[in-house]
Amino acid sequence: MAALAFTHQNLLQFTPKLTPSKPKLKSKRTKTRLSIQTLTASPQASFTDQFVLQLADSLEDSLPSSSSPLPLQKLRDDSSEALLSTQWPSRKDESFRFTDTSFIRNSNIKPISHPPESLSFLDDSGDTQFKSLNFIDGFLVDSSFDSSNLPDGVYVGSLSKLSSEGILKRVSGFLGDFEWGDLFWSVNGLGAPDLMVIYVPEGCRVENPIYLKYISVEGGNEGSKKVPLSNPRVFVLVEKGGEIGIVEEFVGKEGSECYWTNSVLEVVVGEGGKVKHSYLQKQSLSAAHIKWTSVRQESTSTYELVEVSTGGKLSRHNVHVQQLGSDTATELTTFHLCVGDQTQDLHSRIVLDHPRGYTQQLHKCIVAHSSGQAVFDGNVKVNRFAQQTDAGQLTRSLLLEPRATVNIKPNLQIIADDVKCSHGAAISDLEDSQLFYFQARGIDLETARKALVFSFGAEVIDRLPYSFVQKQVKDHVKELLQSPR
Amino acid sequence: MAWQIQCTASAPLISPPPSLKPKCLPPHALVFTLPVARSSRFRSTHTPSPRPVAASLSTVESPTSAGGLDDSSKTPLLEVKGLTAVIAETKQEILKGVNLVIHQGEIHAIMGKNGSGKSTFSKVLVGHPDYEVTGGSVVFKGENLLDMEPEERSLAGLFMSFQAPVEIPGVSNIDFLNMAYNARRKKLGEPELGPLEFYAYIYPKLDLVNMKTDFLNRNVNEGFSGGERKRNEILQLAVLGADLAILDEIDSGLDVDALRDVAKAVNGLLTPKNSVLMITHYRRLLEVIKPTCIHIMEDGRIIKTGDSSLAEVLEEKGYIAISAA
Numbered sequence: 001m002a003a004l005a006f007t008h009q010n011l012l013q014f015t016p017k018l019t020p021s022k023p024k025l026k027s028k029r030t031k032t033r034l035s036i037q038t039l040t041a042s043p044q045a046s047f048t049d050q051f052v053l054q055l056a057d058s059l060e061d062s063l064p065s066s067s068s069p070l071p072l073q074k075l076r077d078d079s080s081e082a083l084l085s086t087q088w089p090s091r092k093d094e095s096f097r098f099t100d101t102s103f104i105r106n107s108n109i110k111p112i113s114h115p116p117e118s119l120s121f122l123d124d125s126g127d128t129q130f131k132s133l134n135f136i137d138g139f140l141v142d143s144s145f146d147s148s149n150l151p152d153g154v155y156v157g158s159l160s161k162l163s164s165e166g167i168l169k170r171v172s173g174f175l176g177d178f179e180w181g182d183l184f185w186s187v188n189g190l191g192a193p194d195l196m197v198i199y200v201p202e203g204c205r206v207e208n209p210i211y212l213k214y215i216s217v218e219g220g221n222e223g224s225k226k227v228p229l230s231n232p233r234v235f236v237l238v239e240k241g242g243e244i245g246i247v248e249e250f251v252g253k254e255g256s257e258c259y260w261t262n263s264v265l266e267v268v269v270g271e272g273g274k275v276k277h278s279y280l281q282k283q284s285l286s287a288a289h290i291k292w293t294s295v296r297q298e299s300t301s302t303y304e305l306v307e308v309s310t311g312g313k314l315s316r317h318n319v320h321v322q323q324l325g326s327d328t329a330t331e332l333t334t335f336h337l338c339v340g341d342q343t344q345d346l347h348s349r350i351v352l353d354h355p356r357g358y359t360q361q362l363h364k365c366i367v368a369h370s371s372g373q374a375v376f377d378g379n380v381k382v383n384r385f386a387q388q389t390d391a392g393q394l395t396r397s398l399l400l401e402p403r404a405t406v407n408i409k410p411n412l413q414i415i416a417d418d419v420k421c422s423h424g425a426a427i428s429d430l431e432d433s434q435l436f437y438f439q440a441r442g443i444d445l446e447t448a449r450k451a452l453v454f455s456f457g458a459e460v461i462d463r464l465p466y467s468f469v470q471k472q473v474k475d476h477v478k479e480l481l482q483s484p485r
Numbered sequence: 486m487a488w489q490i491q492c493t494a495s496a497p498l499i500s501p502p503p504s505l506k507p508k509c510l511p512p513h514a515l516v517f518t519l520p521v522a523r524s525s526r527f528r529s530t531h532t533p534s535p536r537p538v539a540a541s542l543s544t545v546e547s548p549t550s551a552g553g554l555d556d557s558s559k560t561p562l563l564e565v566k567g568l569t570a571v572i573a574e575t576k577q578e579i580l581k582g583v584n585l586v587i588h589q590g591e592i593h594a595i596m597g598k599n600g601s602g603k604s605t606f607s608k609v610l611v612g613h614p615d616y617e618v619t620g621g622s623v624v625f626k627g628e629n630l631l632d633m634e635p636e637e638r639s640l641a642g643l644f645m646s647f648q649a650p651v652e653i654p655g656v657s658n659i660d661f662l663n664m665a666y667n668a669r670r671k672k673l674g675e676p677e678l679g680p681l682e683f684y685a686y687i688y689p690k691l692d693l694v695n696m697k698t699d700f701l702n703r704n705v706n707e708g709f710s711g712g713e714r715k716r717n718e719i720l721q722l723a724v725l726g727a728d729l730a731i732l733d734e735i736d737s738g739l740d741v742d743a744l745r746d747v748a749k750a751v752n753g754l755l756t757p758k759n760s761v762l763m764i765t766h767y768r769r770l771l772e773v774i775k776p777t778c779i780h781i782m783e784d785g786r787i788i789k790t791g792d793s794s795l796a797e798v799l800e801e802k803g804y805i806a807i808s809a810a
Contacts, residue, residue: 432614433651437705440611440647441665441721442639442672451664455655455704 049087052183055109056083059191059231062111069159071172072195078176079189086183095182098375098407099345103314104260104288107227111191115139116217132211132249133196137218138230138261140196149208153201156210158194159235167199171235174268174296180320180349184290188264191231198234200242202270209245209276209466214263219256222286229260240270240298246277247469250291250311252284260288267294269301271325276304276465282476283311285340292318299325299354306464307334308457308473309344310480316345316375323386326354335460336365338372338404339480345375352386363395364460366453367404368481374406382414382421389416393423398456400429400449450481559588561624562729562760563610568621569785570609579605581785582621587729587760594763594771596796597782598804603764604648606782607731611645612638626728640672642728646718646735653705658717661705662687662724669725687724693753694720695746711738719750730754731762736770748773768796781807 060080068076088105089096115136133156134141140158147156155167162168176189198210212234220226238244250261261283269275275295283289289312295303309315321330336344350359365374374397382389397406410425430452438448457477464470563586570580579602587593597603609616610623612635623630630638653661659680666686667677678686684701691698694716706714715735722730732751736744751761751774763774771779771793779796781789781804789795789807798806 431651434653436614436635437647437651437653438661438664439635440639440645441661441725442636442668443664444634444636444668447664447668451656451660452653455653458655 047087048084051088051105052083052086055187056080056190058109059111059187059229062113062191062193064113064193069162069168069195071168071175072159072192074172075176075189075192075195079186082181082186083183083190086186089183095347095377098373099314099316099343101314104227106225107258107260107288108225109227109229109260111229111231112137112218115141132213135196135212135214135230135232137216137228138191138193138214138232140194140232151204151206153199153204154206155197155199157197159197160194162197167197167237170237171197171199174237175235175266178266178294178320180294181292182318184262184316184318185264185292188231188233188262188292191229191262192233192264193231194233196232196234198236198244198246200236200238200244200273202239203241204239205243206245209247209278211247212249214248214250214261216250216252216256216259216261216283216287219252219259219284219287221257224258227258227260227288229262231262231264233264234266236265236267236275238267238269238273238275238301241272242270243274244276245465246275247280247466248278249280249282250289251282252287252311257284257286259284260290262290264292265294267296267303269295269297269303271298272300273298274302274304277306278464278466278469279305279307279309279317280469280473281307281309281311281315281317283315285311285313285342287312289315290318291316293320295319295321295330297321297323297325297328297330300327301325302329302331304331304465305333306460307332307346308337308461308464308477309335309346310337310339310477312342312344313340314343314345316343316347319346319348321348321350321359323350323352323354323357323359327356328352328354328358330357330359332359332361332363333460333463334361334363335457336363336374336376337457337477337480338365338367338369338374339483340369341371342369343373343375347375347377349379349381350391351381351383352389352391353383354385355387355389357382357386357389357391359389359391361393362460363393364397364456365395365406366398366400366456367406368400368453370401370403372401372404374408376407377409378411380412380421380423382412382416382419384415386416387418389419389421391419391421395425396456397425397427398429398453399427400453453481454478561586562589562591562626563587563630563762564622564624565610566622568606568609568623569619570605570616571619573615573617576617578619579616579785580609583782583785583787585780585787587762589728589760590757591777592755592761592763592774594765594776594779594796595782595787596765596779596799601782602785603782604733605785607645607733607762607764610638610731611635611643636668639725640669642726643731644722644725644727644729645731646715646722646733648733648737650706650714650718652707652709654707656705657702658705659684659687659701662701662721665721666724690720690723693723693750696720712740712743715739715743715747716750719747723750723754726754727759729760729762731764733764734766735763736765736767744769745773768800771796783808 089101091097119141131145133145150156155162200206214232216230218228236246267275281289297303303321330350332348334346336346338344344365346363359380361378363376363378367374376395378393380391380393382391393410395408395410399406406427408425410423412421412423414421430449434452435448439445461470461473464473565583565585568580568583571578583606595603605616609618618631625641625643663680663683666683670677696716706717735747776793779791779793780787
């Protein structure tokens with residue numbers, strides 16, 4: 001295991017680059033965190049991982065030389081600080097027990113320092129109902145976006161172009177304030193060239209969803225070890241009573257195979273606010289895709305995630321939802337599909353600390369390849385004050401080939417004593433009786449299998465809140481299931 | 486074999502009325518209204534009935550070659566000879582030599598106690614993987630049925646309505662029907678129908694089973710009531726058509742109205758060419774879909790064949806009367 005090969009030589013080796021030469025803005029919070037780390041971290045955690053340092057170095061090199069807005073600068077400083085004491089995850093770390101990231105580590109990672117010269121491949125033929133905002137190799141290209149249709153007070157765009165002091169202040173208060181992040185969270189924090197902000201003011205309902213399309217253009221081919229890395233980052237702040245829909249779609253440009261997208265989305269939902277989040281991951285089957293979604297929900301707010309992930313050689317989604325007030329609703333509905341030699345990983349954590357919280361989670365995955373693997377670690381934490389919580393979790397997996405693997409760890413941690421909680425996990429093949437029903441109506445076995453496999457995922461796809469997205473995803477999944485492997 | 490069943494084998498005994506000459510009678514032309522339930526054997530010999538239809542269908546309990554003349558004018562659709570079958574998993578023998586011939590345009594009913602093998606017989610005919618055929622032959626439209634995959638049997642014109650149709654979450658009824666219908670069109674070398682064209686084709690058929698359009702958008706059998714499932718099976722039959730429809734307890738779990746709807750739909754689908762094999766416990770179905778002949782099954786064999794009066798005997802005296810006879 002390459003990821004395990006850290007020896008004492010690596011101990012506390014600092015590269016000068018990381019000792020920040022620029023004047024640093026250190027908040028009290030950061031200092032506190034550092035001191036805690038010194039006190040409680042295991043001896044190993046204080047080791048510095050040479051590989052991570054090199055990566056951090058090259059990330060800093062890739063950043064634009066022009067000065068960045070303060071919140072972003074602070075995020076970078078905090079992240080580089082964190083990277084000093086973070087090691088590349090190994091299979092010995094509980095949260096990476098089943099997920100082998102050595103494929104990324106053994107590659108020649110090249111952070112992308114500028115967007116491609118030509119964007120002519122972007123076809124705005126308008127087959128999607130809404131204009132999308134495009135991230136190209138992690139860089140926000142918002143030239144094509146028409147913000148005139150947005151309600152007053154809504155801001156959608158780059159942090160650097162944000163003129164409102166008020167919004168800037170609000171964003172600064174939340175950005176990057178997250179104690180649960182891992183190496184990849186910090187890599188994004190250091191490497192994100194810009195920050196996209198979506199701001200919805202109090203009581204404002206945004207009718208049309210904001211469609212974010214992340215396109216990877218630069219990519220090595222299978223043979224070369226080169227893996228270009230992009231770090232797109234989006235911050236969503238919905239004030240009290242506001243509502244918005246967000247669609248994230250991740251794709252690789254045709255012909256672009258090996259690349260690494262390391263994306264972060266932070267969402268803050270104010271009191272009574274509502275966010276509908278659709279997340280579609282359709283990366284190349286040779287790509288690495290790591291994604292963090294961190295959600296903070298104030299009381300009586302609603303957050304609904306529907307995810308469909310089909311791409312990537314290694315794909316991992318970390319979802320962290322923190323309920324910060326009572327009567328808060330969270331729904332996570334996810335579907336992962338492995339049609340090739342792939343790992344699809346979902347690590348979710350929902351933390352409830354207040355009364356009458358509601359959370360429903362449905363995770364489905366299909367592994368249709370003998371070297372495919374699905375990983376699910378779903379944690380729901382019902383803490384002491386989260387009385388009268390209604391929490392449900394269900395995971396269903398379909399293994400279609402011999403040796404196809406699924407590692408599942410559903411876990412509800414309940415400390416409160418007056419709660420309604422349920423969970424379930426099922427792993428199966430297709431039902432013979434259902435297959436026969438198709439055959440008995442003249443439909444051949446192959447077609448029947450495809451229809452049944454497709455229908456398994458359709459339960460999740462049907463929950464996507466926009467019909468044009470549903471259709472697009474259905475066509476894509478159908479195509480994947482039909483293509484010979 | 487003693488049970489070569491020829492429903493019209495005894496016709497020469499009585500001169501049939503002219504109306505019977507064309508053997509492909511529409512089923513409703515066969516009127517069974519014998520007033521008294523008696524052993525059919527008695528009736529055929531002792532009561533020269535004014536209704537020769539009934540008489541002509543009476544039991545033939547001896548190996549018969551007499552029907553030759555009539556047979557030549559009829560086309561056998563399904564010929565089952567000495568069929569034996571076991572449960573695939575346990576190798577327990579369920580069918581112990583079933584013989585049955587169904588000609589075009591005939592309606593047959595199989596009755597029998599629970600566990601006598603009726604449903605197994607119908608499942609074996611459509612190629613259910615839970616059973617293994619160990620002997621005998623089944624010829625359907627001149628071809629060896631046992632050599633065919635289940636889907637090939639369906640495409641060849643054999644349809645079975647399931648006793649307990651499975652739920653298929655995530656597949657809408659209309660998509661399922663469209664797939665099945667297109668499989669047929671493909672087989673016939675016709676272009677497949679897109680969703681819109683198919684909708685136009687299927688829409689009028691809904692009336693037939695008295696179902697609303699939202700029925701099509703629901704997932705196959707998911708959350709359907711017992712009656713809805715049976716109606717759905719008949720809708721499939723209406724959409725796909727069949728030379729031989731096997732209706733496995735299509736009447737079980739239906740209220741009177743639903744039974745009437747289903748029977749009406751089945752009757753509406755009948756043509757002089759296609760045939761029906763019903764499996765049922767109850768006479769009430771046979772009153773609305775009039776059978777050409779009734780077979781009694783026991784312990785994996787057909788032990789008796791007769792006209793509809795057999796059902797009356799059953800109703801009155803139970804299977805014990807038949808077994809003893």
